[in-house]
Amino acid sequence: MTTRSYDDALTARELYRFFRAGEEETLALRGVSLRVERGETVAVVGPSGAGKSTLLSCLAGLDEPSGGEVRVGGVRISHRPETERARLRARHIGVLLQTRNLLAHLSVRDNIRLAHGAVRGRPHTAAEDLLDQVGLTGRAHALPRELSGGELARAGLAVAAANSPEVLLADEPTGELDGGTERLILRMLRERAALGCAVLIVTHSAEAVRVADRVIALDDGRVRDAEG
């Protein structure tokens, strides 16, 4: 039996995020609180504009919430200088964004190796094993521009998982995949969770929702419902 502790979880408390453009103000997050335990896979769902990507960016420390806080392994990542957030992210968090996360001039394998080198002393999974897990064996030497949308997402996931992060965050990891490849990716994410990772995915996929331990529904910047 695994021992679970509050500090091991990814936690967000009362997150607010306002955007101001000229006269116009958008409240993308209106007091979102959530928690993801080690070993747990959580799916975040909701209509377009609900705040899902904004939430993921705040959880990853890529964006600063206007209010509230985010903790990873008990350590606050929000409301810190960007360099500190980047250091914490490199050490503890793997993130796949909708804009994807590969450097254009490096092959898929070199992108993974770059992620390996980002933090010393962390266990990392060999590039070949990661490519196998995401179904990209044989594409190690490809440049990002030579990959399809679905392949880019899978390569990005391999990079996100390279340093065995405690928290894995992925925005639409299976959005452009056929059924078989989607199941492969969901299995890879579940395996990461089984190794003790806290996995959170933003998704519109019914299959991803089905395999998640828990679903958090966002609507208009608020958590509407939680099941599981």
Ligand SMILES: Nc1ncnc2c1ncn2[C@@H]1O[C@H](COP(=O)(O)OP(=O)(O)OP(=O)(O)O)[C@@H](O)[C@H]1O
């Ligand atoms: N940088 C920004 N500046 C201004 N408004 C923004 C910015 N980023 C997001 N928003 C607004 O915040 C709201 C939430 O956007 P977000 O991208 O988080 O939604 P989403 O649920 O991920 O949508 P989708 O499913 O379409 O990707 C939207 O109204 C969006 O227009």
